[in-house]
Amino acid sequence: MQPHWDIFCRVIDNYGDIGVCWRLARQLASEHDLRVRLWVDELPSLQPFCPALDLRAARQHLEGVEIVLWNESAAVDGVADVIIEAFACELPAAYVQAMAESKTRPCWINLEYLTAEAWAESCHGLASPHPSLPLVKYFFFPGFSPATAGLLREAGLLAKRDQEIAQKELGDALEVSLFCYDSAPLGEWLESLANSPQAVRCYVPPGKPLAAVSAHLGGAGPWQHGNLRFEPIPFLSQQEYDRLLWRCDINFVRGEDSFVRAQWAAKPFVWQIYPQAENAHIVKLDAFLERYCAGLAAEAGAALCAMFHAWNSGQGVGQAWAEFLAARPQIAAHNANWAKYLAQRDDLATALVKFCASKV
Numbered sequence: 601m602q603p604h605w606d607i608f609c610r611v612i613d614n615y616g617d618i619g620v621c622w623r624l625a626r627q628l629a630s631e632h633d634l635r636v637r638l639w640v641d642e643l644p645s646l647q648p649f650c651p652a653l654d655l656r657a658a659r660q661h662l663e664g665v666e667i668v669l670w671n672e673s674a675a676v677d678g679v680a681d682v683i684i685e686a687f688a689c690e691l692p693a694a695y696v697q698a699m700a701e702s703k704t705r706p707c708w709i710n711l712e713y714l715t716a717e718a719w720a721e722s723c724h725g726l727a728s729p730h731p732s733l734p735l736v737k738y739f740f741f742p743g744f745s746p747a748t749a750g751l752l753r754e755a756g757l758l759a760k761r762d763q764e765i766a767q768k769e770l771g772d773a774l775e776v777s778l779f780c781y782d783s784a785p786l787g788e789w790l791e792s793l794a795n796s797p798q799a800v801r802c803y804v805p806p807g808k809p810l811a812a813v814s815a816h817l818g819g820a821g822p823w824q825h826g827n828l829r830f831e832p833i834p835f836l837s838q839q840e841y842d843r844l845l846w847r848c849d850i851n852f853v854r855g856e857d858s859f860v861r862a863q864w865a866a867k868p869f870v871w872q873i874y875p876q877a878e879n880a881h882i883v884k885l886d887a888f889l890e891r892y893c894a895g896l897a898a899e900a901g902a903a904l905c906a907m908f909h910a911w912n913s914g915q916g917v918g919q920a921w922a923e924f925l926a927a928r929p930q931i932a933a934h935n936a937n938w939a940k941y942l943a944q945r946d947d948l949a950t951a952l953v954k955f956c957a958s959k960v
Contacts, residue, residue: 603960604635606680608670610689611642616874618645619857621686623752623838624711627949629664631755634953637680639670648835682707682956685737700733707959708737709952714751714856716888721747725955740955742948744891749955751860753947758939761846761865768847773799773829775848779858780872782808785914786816792918794826803833803844850928852911866939868931870911870924885912892938900930 605628609621618640629636640646646667647653654660658669668674676695679702685691688710691699699706710728712720724741741748774796780786790813793800804810810821810832817823823830836844841858845851845865853862854872862869871888873881889908893901903923910920924931946954 602633602635604680605682605684606637606639607684607686608639608689608691609686611640611645615645616855616857617687619649620752622646622649624949625665626663627754632949632953637666637668639668641670643669649838679706681960682709684709684711686711687713696733700735705735707956708735709740710737712739712741714742715884716744716891717884721745724748740952744942746945749951750945750948751942752949753864753943757864758943764843764846773801776800776802777844777848777851778802778804778809779853780809780812781854782812783875784812784872785911785917786812788918789921790816790825790828792921793828796827800828802828802830804830805833806835863942864939866936868928868935870907872911896934897930900927903927904931
């Protein structure tokens with residue numbers, strides 16, 4: 601029989617959690633021939649990625665995945681062979697009880713948030729027995745090193761990227777994509793772009809990014825501000841967003857999903873990490889920069905780190921941007937090597953399948 605996997609996802613931050621889960625669900629179904637059921641508690645957050653989604657349907661099949669609205673009335677009609685609890689979302693009590701009563705114990709995975717911190721390596725794959733039921737949960741960490749589970753990467757992704765980049769016609773303008781939180785320090789950065797000696801074309805999607813730009817420039821766009829042209833774009837599918845990242849010269853990304861896709865794009869990027877209390881996110885930012893900048897020339901590495909910190913702190917963005925642009929050729933070459941390094945190991949979906957094969 602075709603193996604059955606359940607993925608549970610609670611929408612926390614607009615599109616981040618569901619974006620990761622939707623990519624994972626589709627890849628498990630299409631590349632690993634698994635019967636995948638995605639439980640999600642907020643269908644409207646999935647619909648932009650999947651326009652055919654029917655918001656009125658409690659269950660539906662799209663792109664090889666069964667999508668179930670996860671609410672209090674959702675029936676537990678069978679336990680999967682593998683259960684993925686995405687980002688510690690806590691499974692329904694009735695489902696956990698059904699797991700414990702199942703004749704064959706399922707493989708229970710807690711898929712963690714992506715982090716470059718060293719402690720994740722020692723925690724990856726650890727077993728956590730349930731305190732009262734005959735069940736074991738395994739902690740699974742995406743990551744950047746061989747001691748973690750790798751990153752989401754569909755088969756053939758990098759070949760498609762290379763083909764599209766090779767076909768791109770070179771233009772005079774610097775093309776930039778902007779995906780940010782509304783806390784991004786846009787003011788000083790916008791003025792730097794407007795005063796650039798080179799024409800700049802910046803693409804901004806709806807939601808928080810467009811609202812942030814509109815708050816600075818007024819109106820609904822498009823805007824021409826000095827040498828800068830801001831162009832609002834519609835919400836893109838995940839495949840279309842990948843192509844946007846491949847097309848642009850520099851990509852500003854946020855959270856986890858776009859952060860990973862920017863690395864596969866092998867173009868210079870700036871990451872706005874999800875802000876946490878007491879600046880805990882800066883520790884995560886520095887852990888990534890330490891890994892990512894290894895092998896990058898000192899001056900270029902300093903410029904890259906300064907831009908990441910300025911973008912996340914709001915301090916000194918203008919000067920940091922100028923130094924980042926000056927180092928862009930070295931950063932671009934480094935990013936291409938970084939993507940090759942990451943692609944040497946299994947992707948996250950494959951790592952999950954291999955790990956769970958010995959547990960079910």
